[in-house]
């Protein structure tokens with residue numbers, strides 16, 4: 001028997017909230033709270049996004065709770081392996097079990113850190129001897145205003161505030177209609193460059209509503225390159241490796257993708273295709289911190305770049321920043337730039353950029369203090 005406290009209770013809290021960074025649309029998340037016998041508490045999150053996937057994830061977590069109670073949270077990686085074995089039939093290569101395991105795993109790392117007095121970055125290891133205490137911050141946005149001059153102004157403002165640049169999601173909710181007409185899309189990026197200055201990083205990210213032909217992708221990307229595009233994200237669907245391969249021969253910009261993969265199996269395939277430079281990864285989807293660490297190893301082995309898709313709560317952001325800071329293969333940390341409930345109301349000290357940098361949390365566990373009243377307010 002170890003002298004560590006045991007896991008006493010697992011609670012799950014689904015939430016439904018308005019996201020100002022996404023045209024105030026309703027989004028869903030699933031939180032997990034794990035309490036230990038010594039009174040310490042760990043928090044985790046799965047980016048479940050939709051009502052049905054949220055309900056399904058809640059059911060799986062409730063099912064796994066009995067199995068977790070009584071275990072030693074310091075041996076969290078063993079619990080992770082046990083859960084993978086336990087869910088073998090419905091977790092092969094992805095699905096709701098990955099959401100469930102993500103939330104549980106993040107909560108267990110948080111709890112382990114609080115019990116041992118170590119921050120997440122201390123537990124998973126900094127990228128080199130020189131401590132990485134901050135990362136360059138990138139504004140990750142959707143465009144939604146019909147008047148594109150206002151969007152140009154808004155994005156230039158983020159750069160003036162200190163952000164390294166911005167990544168714009170196209171084909172999203174609202175009236176901006178970017179991603180639908182090539183000439184308009186090209187002019188928009190040219191205007192963004194003029195307003196944001198020569199140094200700002202500009203990335204363009206195709207949304208699900210858009211379906212571009214290969215020729216339409218080439219026309220956009222080549223024209224955007226003239227405006228200094230840093231990277232193009234998911235111009236094709238994740239499995240369209242041949243399209244990505246052809247694109248690579250036509251452009252110099254970095255090609256990003258993979259944020260919809262679920263675990264190292266999918267990432268092994270994606271990275272093995274040799275078609276992507278930047279690998280998107282959501283810790284609230286890829287079986288948590290333990291899963292993301294496996295993916296980072298693959299990214300490093302392939303000489304690609306790791307990019308955390310942190311577009312949900314401050315719990316996800318806290319874990320994402322530590323993961324980003326643990327590898328030399330990371331260029332930026334994305335942040336939703338406008339105040340929003342799951343970042344700014346959820347924790348006592350919300351994340352933000354200062355002079356273009358975001359600090360790596362250094363308090364025990366994830367280093368965030370969750371305000372439970374906010375979870376109660378948005379309970380689904």
Ligand SMILES: [Mg+2]
Pocket residue numbers: 205233234259280
């Ligand atoms: Mg994306």
